[in-house]
Amino acid sequence: MREVDLIIIGAGPAGMSAAGRAAECGLSVVILDEQPVAGGQIYRDVDRASALRGDILGKDFTEGQKLTQRLDHKNITHLKGAVVWQIEDGPRVSYTHAGQGGTVCAKRLLLATGALERPMPIPGWTLPGVMTAGAAQILLKQSGIACKGAVLVGSGPLLYLIGSQMVRAGVPPLALVETQTRHDFIGSLRHLGGALRGWRYLLKGAAMLWHLRRARVPRYVAASSLAIEGKEAAQAVAFTSKGKSRRIACETVLLHHGVVPNTQTARSIDIPHQWDEEQACFVPQCDEWGRTPKTDVFIAGDGAGIGGAKAAALAGEIAALDIACDLGQLTSADRDAAARPLRARLINERAARPFIDSAYPPYAAALAPQDATIVCRCEEVTAGDIRRMAGLGCTGPNQTKAFGRAGMGPCQGRYCGLTVTRLLADANGVSPDETGHYRIRPPIKPVTLGEIAAMTPQETKADSK
Ligand SMILES: Cc1cc2nc3c(=O)[nH]c(=O)nc-3n(C[C@H](O)[C@H](O)[C@H](O)COP(=O)(O)OP(=O)(O)OC[C@H]3O[C@@H](n4cnc5c(N)ncnc54)[C@H](O)[C@@H]3O)c2cc1C
Numbered sequence: 001m002r003e004v005d006l007i008i009i010g011a012g013p014a015g016m017s018a019a020g021r022a023a024e025c026g027l028s029v030v031i032l033d034e035q036p037v038a039g040g041q042i043y044r045d046v047d048r049a050s051a052l053r054g055d056i057l058g059k060d061f062t063e064g065q066k067l068t069q070r071l072d073h074k075n076i077t078h079l080k081g082a083v084v085w086q087i088e089d090g091p092r093v094s095y096t097h098a099g100q101g102g103t104v105c106a107k108r109l110l111l112a113t114g115a116l117e118r119p120m121p122i123p124g125w126t127l128p129g130v131m132t133a134g135a136a137q138i139l140l141k142q143s144g145i146a147c148k149g150a151v152l153v154g155s156g157p158l159l160y161l162i163g164s165q166m167v168r169a170g171v172p173p174l175a176l177v178e179t180q181t182r183h184d185f186i187g188s189l190r191h192l193g194g195a196l197r198g199w200r201y202l203l204k205g206a207a208m209l210w211h212l213r214r215a216r217v218p219r220y221v222a223a224s225s226l227a228i229e230g231k232e233a234a235q236a237v238a239f240t241s242k243g244k245s246r247r248i249a250c251e252t253v254l255l256h257h258g259v260v261p262n263t264q265t266a267r268s269i270d271i272p273h274q275w276d277e278e279q280a281c282f283v284p285q286c287d288e289w290g291r292t293p294k295t296d297v298f299i300a301g302d303g304a305g306i307g308g309a310k311a312a313a314l315a316g317e318i319a320a321l322d323i324a325c326d327l328g329q330l331t332s333a334d335r336d337a338a339a340r341p342l343r344a345r346l347i348n349e350r351a352a353r354p355f356i357d358s359a360y361p362p363y364a365a366a367l368a369p370q371d372a373t374i375v376c377r378c379e380e381v382t383a384g385d386i387r388r389m390a391g392l393g394c395t396g397p398n399q400t401k402a403f404g405r406a407g408m409g410p411c412q413g414r415y416c417g418l419t420v421t422r423l424l425a426d427a428n429g430v431s432p433d434e435t436g437h438y439r440i441r442p443p444i445k446p447v448t449l450g451e452i453a454a455m456t457p458q459e460t461k462a463d464s465k
Pocket of ligand 1: 033117137
């Protein structure tokens, strides 16, 4: 079994910058990511895609190459396409790579598993032709496929980014249907001070909106009563905007109303989480270095709370400095001196976040979906089923597994978890913290018996105890 100083799960901005800094401090690093190449969500396939379609994806995308270059260091082993399915004390991480199970042990573990798009369960969201806006962007980044005649629905700056990338790709969206309201915008003005400090983000947002307007993409705001119509597949988006009922015929609907931390790996090792009201999601407990109550485990990047790619990269470096100090490669004075400028930049990067979060809240009706809407897609459990379970005395998501298999499918509750917590909390009149989340058990990601069988006896020894 391989043993190193530091294991990092996730080769996005947080993981790549942490690996680079840790390696420069003299630590041996293994970085695992299920993606075939480095980059994470924002810089997905950046080394190849920059040359092919950098003009479409933009400068914010292509500059990710600076981070992928940091992995080119003799102290770093990057296991590409390695799916992590179990973490144990040690820390000891089991993964599947090239069809075979493997295990690696380290003195410290950094979870840099990033974010997931917040699920948007509205009527018709499971029809063929409906996907998340992020999924459409993955098609564009990785395969150069742009969705023609699509309607973008939801809220948040990522919708503008993806919309303007579609314009540059020559397939502008048919329309932008946005759920945020004037009331949300007025409420967000209390965070204007922070927004002005993060003025670069405001400027970028304004430029993207201008780009969409110039391309004559119609924008409908304050949309409510959203539904996707169709029998066998999506045929139209129906909604109300400014008191008018509207219907846009289309075969592709791209949904997005923000991203939330991917907490599966942290939860699988019982790191405590708490509800963040501003971001309407759970965040793991960790200190200013990213250290969790399990002192050999750190978390950095969007997995610790949504902050964006630049903040993720800075948080990764900061965590690496503390890890290097822990392992005797830096004095605490050197660690603090190196962290100081990074922290100053981090504060600036995060300054606009409260403004963005309150100007673009998630679509309320998708947080409390109609009874007939499916919330757990793997097991086809509806919002009404979850409410009925609450009526029968079900208090937390773990019990919904026994009551009706919610969260027991291959995604292990990654997509329905937040919705199920919210539905139970509302039905039982308690907070999301009191309601809790699914208990996450290995395998975190699907693994075959063949892959486990192909592990060496030494690798499986601890598992058989
Ligand atoms: C679909 C999507 C698209 C986005 N696009 C943009 C964009 O264009 N611009 C922008 O500014 N922001 C974008 N964001 C937000 C962006 O993700 C973050 O701000 C930034 O990428 C966070 O960096 P990170 O290092 O924390 O995590 P990420 O970049 O998300 O990297 C996490 C990595 O962890 C890996 N991982 C997770 N679990 C496992 C596991 N069990 N085994 C192995 N590997 C694992 C993932 O494959 C991923 O590569 C997007 C988010 C999503 C969800």
